[in-house]
Amino acid sequence: APKKSFYTFLAQESGMDELAVIKQFHDFCYELRKELAEKKEVVLAGWGKMWKGEDTGLQFEQLADLSDMLPVYQLSPEQAATVFANGEYHSSEENIEENVAQDYWWFYALLLLICGIGALIYYYV
Numbered sequence: 001a002p003k004k005s006f007y008t009f010l011a012q013e014s015g016m017d018e019l020a021v022i023k024q025f026h027d028f029c030y031e032l033r034k035e036l037a038e039k040k041e042v043v044l045a046g047w048g049k050m051w052k053g054e055d056t057g058l059q060f061e062q063l064a065d066l067s068d069m070l071p072v073y074q075l076s077p078e079q080a081a082t083v084f085a086n087g088e089y090h091s092s093e094e095n096i097e098e099n100v101a102q103d104y105w106w107f108y109a110l111l112l113l114i115c116g117i118g119a120l121i122y123y124y125v
């Protein structure tokens with residue numbers, strides 16, 4: 001069962017009473033299970049379809065790319081100039097260089113592990 005914080009979040013976002021949200025959520029889950037049992041496939045409008053596979057359990061196929069559901073946000077030239085001037089924007093090349101530098105931590109960890117194993121072998125053999 002979901003935690004109380006999930007229901008609190010739903011109540012805040014929908015503007016409904018928390019008990020009404022809990023009831024509505026449980027009713028939705030009940031109807032979803034009922035439709036899956038009867039029809040073996042449920043279409044969730046705007047999201048995708050869900051079906052119950054014989055060996056695989058529940059499966060979901062999205063109908064549209066989820067990024068299509070996000071609002072388009074465009075900066076005016078003035079806003080863009082402000083963002084670039086304040087240094088809040090980081091180019092993708094800078095981010096790539098930071099990520100490359102951060103991705104080599106495992107190399108040093110592996111090197112230390114090999115040295116440690118070598119020291120144990122030297123000590124006990």
